[in-house]
Amino acid sequence: MTEPSRLRLTAYAAAQLVLGILALVLAILTVTGAALMVVWVGGLLLAISVPLTRVVADAHRRMATDVLGLEVPRPYRPVPSHPWHALVAVARDPMTWRDLAWLVWACTFGWVIALICVLELLALVTWPLWWWTLRPKMRARSQIDLWFLATSRTERLQQRVQVLTETRAEAVDSAAAELRRLERDLHDGPQARLVALSMSLGLAEQLLAEDPDAARRLIGDARTTTSAAIGDLRSVVRGIHPPVLADRGLTGAVQALALDMAVPVTVVADLDGRPPAPVESAVYFAVAECLANVGKHARADAVTIAMTHVDGRVRVRVHDDGVGGADPGAGTGMLGVRRRLAAFDGTMSVSSPTGGPTEVILEVPCDLSSPRTTPSSGPG
Structure with missing residues (x-):
């Protein structure tokens, strides 16, 4: 991956200056919304601040990954469509609270670093500092951003274990439900027809000597039942693996x-x-x-x-x-x-x-x- 040019890094710093002011506003909105959750106004403030915070965080995450030459996935958990469920899911997502801590960093020390990077380019006396120290400063800023905005290896492993635990439980439940369905299908279809087939053949055996015509009719019915049972079995097999x-x-x-x-x-x-x-x-x-x-x-x-x-x-x-x-x-x-x-x-x-x-x-x-x-x- 090509390392960003100094001008591009300075453009990132300028963007971080603007977004740093927005980060301050979002931090205030988020804290105020959390404090006012006892009334509906708090929920409304959070409904505005949390999505905007994630947009701003995404922008910084992209800049940081470009500066460091990394690939970092978006770490947020899925948000349900139902408003109350969405609020609970966001509150339980650790990244929500890490974003809040990052907002404080972004509008204070992170903002100061971005300001220095921009000002050093604008002054002739400090231009050599900009040339030689811009990359280290932006890399340091980006590393701290990702410390807040990206999950660590341990956290990813914990999330992976949680996902595997949930999916294993769901797979076991799904397999049990599938077995119950197969049992019902076999009981209601082929088993019932095979029982009827057995009874028809038993009656035909009894009538074979006394009433051959009735026995032949029963054998014909048994042949029809056999064909139906085979069809039912094929349907069950298709349900397992077509x-x-x-x-x-x-x-x-x-x-x-x-x-x-x-x-x-x-x-x-x-x-x-x-x-x-x-x-x-x-x-x-x-x-x-x-x-x-x-x-x-x-x-x-x-x-x-x-x-x-x-x-x-x-x-x-x-x-x-x-x-x-x-x-x-x-x-x-x-x-x-x-x-x-x-x-x-x-x-x-x-x-x-x-x-x-x-x-x-x-x-x-x-x-x-x-x-x-x-x-x-x-x-x-």
Whole structure:
């Protein structure tokens, strides 16, 4: 990564001067809002100051990573859409309080460092100081900024352990629910038909000598019951791992789903191989759930599914032009998708304003292996 020029560093310092004044205002608003939380005014102040603080912090985080030549991810936890839940989530996020401490630093000592960097350029006498000491001062300022604004390795490990604990518990619950579903499907379908088959064959055996015609009718009924039981078993097997997924891969399986939709579905895929089988299955069932929701609720005229593999992640975008208003937290289907993907460190994001359109983005980190066996794109 190319080191920023001195003029660019000075421009950063000038921006930090302006943002430092805003940091002072935000610090006052945040403290005042926290003190007034007993009345509604406090919540209103925090609803203004916290998002603005994160915008300002993001700007400083980008400048600091450019100065130091680092890559630092945005460290904030997801914020729910419900106002009260969002307030609780923000209050529980350690970065909220680190941002507040950073505001104090940014509008005091950090602001002084930025001011010195700018003034040294403007005076002829101090120009040599600007030339020789600008980089060390800006690097020091950036390191302190990231000490506040980026999670440490220990914190990242703690967060990782927390995420793994939660996803493991969700995976266990999901597996238990799936076993119960399979038990119900087997009990209500194939088992019931096999019991009926056994009874029909028993009666046919008793009637074979006395009433051969009735016995033949019972055997015919038994043959029909056998065909129905086989069909039920195939349905159960498809619910575990669809044969089309094993035979044609993720692209072909999603195209098969698209063909079964009453709404026109276009599938565009750019996958240079196949994900691991468990990931492939999880993504397939996630897409199937998205399409089922489109068929039930969206009243859409067209659906587009785009599948890519970028930066070590399989990314699937499901877009429909329906009425929108989808709430991923309202039903068990999308919650199940989120749990299924979370077991592989995957994520699901939903954008569905009232009036539409709806866009669901599924992402799962994985490597691809073996060449694809189906065309990479095709209309549904």
